[in-house]
Amino acid sequence: MRLRSDIWVAAYLRRVAVEGAAAALRRRGAAEAGAIWIKVDRLDGRAALYGPAPQSESGERGIERLWLRAHSEEWVAPEETERRVAREVAFDPDLWLVEVEDRDGRCWLDLAEPLAPSARRT
Template sequence: MRLRADIWVSAYLRRCAVEGAVATLRRRGAAEAGAIFVKIDRLDGRAALFAPAPQSELAEHGVERLWSRAHKDDWIEPADVEKRLAREIGFDSDLWIVEVEDRHGRHWLDLAEESPI
């Protein structure tokens, strides 16, 4: 059974705080199974967006949740991340958005292969 989205987000926010990063919940989604998107802001004009990886990748990696970058480049403009999030909200109003501010760009997510969604 998969961990509920609300419990995962709560644990992730705590993990970020323990590591010294500022993480905030920007949008609360469906508690049981809402998709979670994580924005990493380096506070220098660069950002990244991580989205859930395809479910088919989970079994191969043996982890609870798996992530992939939602764009081709490693870092993009924060405004481009916001545009992508607005599109995603249009598709799925039950999604979660977590934003992490970390000058080093750390994210603490298990990543799938580095191919953008």
């Protein structure tokens, strides 16, 4: 059984705050099962957007939620992430969006793909 989206987001916001970064809920989605997207802004003109990986990948690894970067580059312009979010909202109006501001680019997510050491979960 998967944790409800509203509970997961509340815990994630707390985790980010405990780690000394800022996070804000920009869009509230469906409480029970809305897809969650995370934007990480490094505050230097670089950002990353993470979306849910297929549930089949999460189950294979025994992880509650697994994430994929929504672009091929490690970091992109914040405007590019905003365009992608707008497309996702048009497709799924029940999604959640959390924005993290962290100069180190930390995301605190279990990623389905390898990243450079500076972007990995710490």
